[in-house]
Amino acid sequence: MTDTELMARAAAMLEYAYVPYSGFPVGAALLCEDGTVYTGCNVENAAYGSAICAERVAALKAVSEGQRKFNALAVTGRGDQYCFPCGACRQFLYEFAPKLKILVGRGDGTFLTTTLDRLLPNGFGPETLASAAQQA
Ligand code: THU
Numbered sequence: 001m002t003d004t005e006l007m008a009r010a011a012a013m014l015e016y017a018y019v020p021y022s023g024f025p026v027g028a029a030l031l032c033e034d035g036t037v038y039t040g041c042n043v044e045n046a047a048y049g050s051a052i053c054a055e056r057v058a059a060l061k062a063v064s065e066g067q068r069k070f071n072a073l074a075v076t077g078r079g080d081q082y083c084f085p086c087g088a089c090r091q092f093l094y095e096f097a098p099k100l101k102i103l104v105g106r107g108d109g110t111f112l113t114t115t116l117d118r119l120l121p122n123g124f125g126p127e128t129l130a131s132a133a134q135q136a
Pocket of ligand 1 (some may be wrong): 026089
């Protein structure tokens with residue numbers, strides 16, 4: 001699966017986004033180490049805080065199917081600006097793949113390539129907890 005193909009899988013999810021409140025669809029596609037791709041879109045809610053981002057939908061689908069090793073995530077919106085993952089999604093993904101490759105797209109189909117450790121430097125992860133447990 002090429003980066004362009006993974007981004008196309010993310011963009012294909014834009015049509016399923018449920019965004020009656022923001023009107024801002026987001027699509028995501030998460031490539032697992034074994035080659036499986038899990039996709040997601042944002043799903044909003046009348047109780048606004050109960051909305052969930054596209055990236056976390058994709059990650060939750062993957063983890064709940066037994067996948068924990070991720071090679072790349074593509075995320076995109078339809079706007080002029082690149083659709084970077086929000087802080088909560090960065091933290092959520094950091095748990096499983098602190099150095100994850102991330103493709104960040106925008107409406108014209110172009111995308112940037114970065115990594116999770118660049119987007120979330122010095123992140124809080126399982127090792128942080130483990131190091132405290134050793135000291136206790
Ligand atoms: N959104 C995502 O799906 N992913 C992000 O990383 C940023 C924000 C969604 C949440 C909400 O449905 C809409 O975009 C506007 O914030």
